Amino acid sequence: MSNDRARRTPTGSMLRLVGPADAAVDAVPGGGTHPPGGDDPPEGGPDDAGANLASIVLPGQRQSVAVGRHWVVAEAVERGVTGMANQVVELLSSELLANAVLHGTTGTAIGVQIRHDDVVVRVSVSDGGTTEPVVLHNEPTAPNGRGMAIVEAMSTRWGVQAHSGGGKTVWFELDLADF
Template identity: 55%
Template sequence: MHRVAASGVAGSANQVIELLTGEVVANAVVHGPEHGRVRVAVRIDHRGVRVAVTDESPARPQVQHPAPTAVSGRGMALVEALSRTWGVDEHGDEGKTVWFLVDPEAD
């Protein structure tokens, strides 16, 4: 996320982008194929910061609302709550790209 900070995005927006990126990458690693590749792309433009994480699993992420005592399952709920928008681009048997957009000015 050095590229995001270098572009001038700081404070809580930078922290949100870092948190959400970590959640989506963790999902790709945990739920993707054992030896699959994970790629992260970042685009910064007038619409905001868009992070896209591509993995080789065709399984779509699910927004869950686990019990307060559950130790996992909150990642996509965080993405849904803290990003301006998010989505999934499916690539058939080759996997998918999960992306989110954060407005660095929305503090």
Template identity: 35%
Template sequence: MIDTDGDCADWTFPAEAGAVRAARTAVRGRLGAWGLDSLADVTALLVSELVTNSLRHATGPIGLRLVRPAHGGVLLVEVSDPLPDPPRERVARPEDENGRGLQLVAHSSRRWGTRPGRGTGKTVWFELAVPK
């Protein structure tokens, strides 16, 4: 983990099955240290969905970044991978086992989106409102 100024935390996980669990653990630990335990469950769930998407569709390392809000506001969460194609939100049928991750992110977050990565790849981000 790289923690530059106490308000930002970055991790890089290898593209392997243990990445999802490691990402959830990292998120819960950092949010607890920041006193944002109330956001831990939803943040860990959404990070799990995005890291799982990266594992399924991309090869190479998966980046995770949390940015703590300066004065209340929002928690910014970013998941990056080397695949340049943005994820596609799709409508899953009731019998489908996959395809609901981005719907969950869209429904549970304040805002979300994608942007090209630095050099290669992409970043999928979402914001969660910090309870007052």
């Protein structure tokens, strides 16, 4: 695949970024160069004035869960979010990314954003789907359905923002003082 790109993770593994470099931008519902649901972030999080902000748009494919997770972890480390807080960011980001791939609109892009200030880190994942995530309390033997229960239990706050043009953003926040 001549259009594939690769990058090395902090641990030395190679990640292959699938598809052409502009595929994710072209796949964004409504066009443009921002993640799906590029509306303002949900209220109550780090504001633009004092926050470090980064975002990426990924294709809505299974490989994007790992790529997005590694990207979020690296961005968090660059912002000084390390140790246990970084591990929780990694786990919860993975859950939101997996939900976006599994339950979002097939073939559309996934937007990932991280915001950080001195007090809070917020990760947002946007997709073209309209179905809001549900916190399930499955039996221990159930093979799946625990992702949002993990997000609810381990985040300080989480929520969903529906977008007027379709799609949604699911986000979580961690208060850094808790770590």
